Amino acid sequence: MLNNSNKKRSFYSQRWLTPLCIFLVAVCVFAVHQYQMSATPSSGSIKEIGESCTFVNEHCEFLIHGRHAYAEFSEKVEPETSITLVLDLPVGTKIESAWIEGVNMYMGKVPVLLENKHNGEWSGWFMLGSCNEEKMKWQLRLNIEGQAAPSYLNFETTM
Numbered sequence: 001m002l003n004n005s006n007k008k009r010s011f012y013s014q015r016w017l018t019p020l021c022i023f024l025v026a027v028c029v030f031a032v033h034q035y036q037m038s039a040t041p042s043s044g045s046i047k048e049i050g051e052s053c054t055f056v057n058e059h060c061e062f063l064i065h066g067r068h069a070y071a072e073f074s075e076k077v078e079p080e081t082s083i084t085l086v087l088d089l090p091v092g093t094k095i096e097s098a099w100i101e102g103v104n105m106y107m108g109k110v111p112v113l114l115e116n117k118h119n120g121e122w123s124g125w126f127m128l129g130s131c132n133e134e135k136m137k138w139q140l141r142l143n144i145e146g147q148a149a150p151s152y153l154n155f156e157t158t159m
Contacts, residue, residue, distance in 0.1 A: 051147075055155040062151055064093055064144055069151075071140075077157050079130035085112060085140075087122040094145040100126060103137035103154070112140065134159050 053060035058073040067090040074084035087095075098112040107129060114124035128138070140153040 051149065052152040052154070055153065060153055060155075062153065064090055064147065064151065069093075071153055073155075077128065077138075077155060079128045079136075079157060079159075082125055082127050084123065084125050085114070087114070087142075089120045089122060091120040093120055095122060096143040096145050098124070098140065098142050100128065100138050100140050102131070103139055105131055105133050105136065107131060107136075128157065130159075 051063050053062040053071070055071070055073065058076060060071050062069050062071070069090065070088040072086045072088075074086070075081075077083050089095075094116075095114055098114055100110040100112060101107065110126055110128055112124050112126045114122045117123050136157045138155050138157065140155070142151040142153065144151060
C-alpha cells in the first residue's frame with residue numbers, strides 16, 4: 001500500500017504531466033518550424049519574382065539576369081486578333097527569339113515578331129489561332145542572349 005506522501009507526489013505528477021507534455025510538443029513544433037523557415041529562401045518581393053511569370057490583367061513582372069523585366073499586352077488576348085506585346089527589359093538585353101506555344105493542346109509555334117525600340121524596350125505583335133478548348137493555356141517563350149534557360153510568360157484565353 002502507498003503511503004500518503006507517495007500519493008501526493010503521484011497526484012502532482014499526473015496533474016502537471018499533461019500540460020508539461022503539451023508545452024514540450026509546442027516547443028518542438030515551434031523549433032521545427034523555425035528551422036524550416038531558415039532553410040528556405042526568404043520571401044521578400046524580389047525573391048518571389050522568378051525568371052517566369054503569369055500574366056494578370058495583361059501584365060507580368062519577371063527577372064532577367066537578376067534584374068526586373070516587365071511585359072504587357074495591349075488588350076485582352078483573344079484568338080484571331082492581332083495583339084501587341086511590349087517588353088521592358090534591362091538595358092542591353094537582347095532577345096534571340098520569341099514564340100508562343102499551347103500548353104494544354106499542341107498549336108504549333110506562333111512567332112512573336114519583336115523589334116528593339118530603345119533602352120531595353122521591345123515591341124511586337126502576334127496572332128493566335130482558334131481552338132476548340134474553352135480555356136486555353138499558353139506560354140510565351142523568350143530566348144534571351146546569355147541566359148541559359150528561356151523565360152516563360154504564361155497566360156490563358158477563353159472562348
